[in-house]
Each structure stands twice: as C-alpha cells, then as structure tokens.
Amino acid sequence: MQDLRDFEGLKAVVTGGGSGIGAATARLLANRGAAVAVLDLDPAAAVSAGLHGFKADVSDDASVRAAVASALDALGGLDVLVNNAGIGAAGTVEDNPDEQWLRVYDVNVVGMVRVTRAALPALRASQHAAIVNTCSIAATAGLPQRALYSATKGAVLSLTLAMAADHVREGVRVNCVNPGTADTPWVGRLLDAADDPAAERAALEARQPMGRLVSADEVAAAIAYLASPTAASVTGTALAVDGGMAGLRLRPV
Numbered sequence: 001m002q003d004l005r006d007f008e009g010l011k012a013v014v015t016g017g018g019s020g021i022g023a024a025t026a027r028l029l030a031n032r033g034a035a036v037a038v039l040d041l042d043p044a045a046a047v048s049a050g051l052h053g054f055k056a057d058v059s060d061d062a063s064v065r066a067a068v069a070s071a072l073d074a075l076g077g078l079d080v081l082v083n084n085a086g087i088g089a090a091g092t093v094e095d096n097p098d099e100q101w102l103r104v105y106d107v108n109v110v111g112m113v114r115v116t117r118a119a120l121p122a123l124r125a126s127q128h129a130a131i132v133n134t135c136s137i138a139a140t141a142g143l144p145q146r147a148l149y150s151a152t153k154g155a156v157l158s159l160t161l162a163m164a165a166d167h168v169r170e171g172v173r174v175n176c177v178n179p180g181t182a183d184t185p186w187v188g189r190l191l192d193a194a195d196d197p198a199a200e201r202a203a204l205e206a207r208q209p210m211g212r213l214v215s216a217d218e219v220a221a222a223i224a225y226l227a228s229p230t231a232a233s234v235t236g237t238a239l240a241v242d243g244g245m246a247g248l249r250l251r252p253v
C-alpha cells in the first residue's frame with residue numbers, strides 16, 4: 001500500500017488539511033504521487049510538510065475563490081477535491097442560539113458548496129475528476145447531544161448525493177466518507193476539556209464496537225480510495241469508517 005503511486009500526475013485540493021483527517025489525507029495523496037494543495041485557516045503545518053498551503057476560510061466566499069485560484073495556479077489544474085474542513089457543536093436543540101446554528105451550517109455545509117463551486121470548472125476539465133466530502137456517522141446515527149452537528153452532516157450526505165447526480169454525466173464523481181469517532185486533535189481538544197481526560201478517553205473507547213477510536217490514517221485511506229482512479233465506477237456513495245459504530249448493534253450476551 002505504501003508503494004502505491006496511483007495518484008501520480010494527479011492534482012488534489014484538501015480543505016481542512018492543516019490538521020487531523022485532512023492532514024492525513026493530504027499526506028497520503030502526496031505519498032501516492034499527487035501534487036497537493038491544502039486550504040485551511042492555518043496552512044502552516046501543510047507548508048512545513050512540503051505541500052502547497054493556502055490560507056482560506058470556507059465560510060468566506062471571497063477567501064475561498066482567492067485560495068482556489070491560487071491552488072489551481074500552483075497545481076496547474078485539478079483532479080481531486082477533498083471537502084473536509086468542518087467544526088463541531090455539542091448540545092440539543094435547546095442549547096445553541098440561531099447564530100450558532102447558522103455559523104456551523106455556514107462552515108460545514110455552505111463551505112463545501114463554496115469550494116466546490118470554485119473548483120468545478122477545473123474538475124470538469126479532468127479525466128479523473130473526483131470529489132470526496134467528509135461527512136460523519138452523525139448524519140444517520142441519531143447521536144445524543146449532537147443536534148446541530150448531526151443536522152449539518154445530514155445535509156452533507158444529501159448534498160453529496162445531489163452533487164453526484166448533477167455531475168455524473170460531466171465525469172465528476174462525488175462520494176463521502178462517514179468517520180466514527182476519530183483520534184484527531186479535534187477529539188483531543190474535547191478530551192482535554194473533560195474533568196478527567198484519561199477516564200473520558202476510556203469511556204469513549206468503551207463505547208466503540210472495536211473498543212478503540214478510528215485513526216485519521218484509516219479515514220484518509222478511505223478518502224484516497226474514493227478519490228482514486230480505482231474507484232472510477234463509484235459515485236453517490238457514503239463509506240463508513242467507524243469501527244462498526246453505525247452498522248453494528250452490539251448487545252451484552
């Protein structure tokens with residue numbers, strides 16, 4: 001797997017590639033031969049890793065258009081777009097004011113729309129065009145205390161299917177990955193905020209069917225598959241990388 005060079009000659013943009021799942025994806029695509037540009041609020045880590053990095057806020061259309069234009073200049077075209085930037089939100093419908101609902105929706109959903117809109121003309125010119133959106137098992141799992149976040153990821157799932165339908169005859173494939181709880185700096189921040197981070201981590205792991213969190217590299221491998229020429233006939237799908245969290249119904253025996 002490490003020696004696979006199936007992205008040789010392909011050009012990829014990864015949003016939110018400065019950390020976690022996006023950083024692992026950018027690294028993996030580059031290792032497999034792609035030229036990669038990361039768009040992030042903080043692209044410093046990507047630049048340090050030898051990738052193209054552009055500062056962008058996916059909730060700001062002018063910022064997105066400028067960063068996508070810079071990325072296309074640097075790469076000389078585009079084959080793969082990974083719409084991965086996203087933020088979390090905890091609570092029930094009673095816990096977040098309208099402004100917060102609109103803010104998280106603006107980043108997690110409209111952010112993908114903005115980047116896709118800016119990237120589509122270049123993708124249509126590619127022979128291997130693929131978009132992969134980072135969704136979540138929260139889209140379908142009915143998680144407690146995640147009303148706002150789940151609603152945004154439900155929208156990402158619907159958006160993925162609609163985009164797949166709209167662009168299938170243009171040669172642009174669109175899929176999403178549904179990670180379960182993944183061991184990224186995001187989850188690290190949640191654990192750090194707990195009274196007892198070690199106990200909180202143990203509780204989180206105990207809730208997973210596999211007894212452990214998913215790794216960012218495992219999610220990146222699924223994104224790479226969906227983005228790769230190997231998946232040429234795959235569009236309009238959601239691939240769960242969740243240790244069985246959404247699909248399995250484990251009960252004590």
Ligand code: NAD
Binds near residue numbers: 040056178
């Ligand atoms: P992370 O916080 O480690 O990384 C997110 C990256 O996105 C950061 O580099 C951040 O700077 C960037 N970002 C945030 N807002 C942005 C904006 N407005 N414009 C541009 N960049 C922005 O998080 P992660 O865990 O790697 O999550 C990545 C994606 O995976 C998100 O879409 C998240 O919803 C999804 N996801 C994560 C988990 C998990 O358990 N970690 C589970 C399911 C889905």
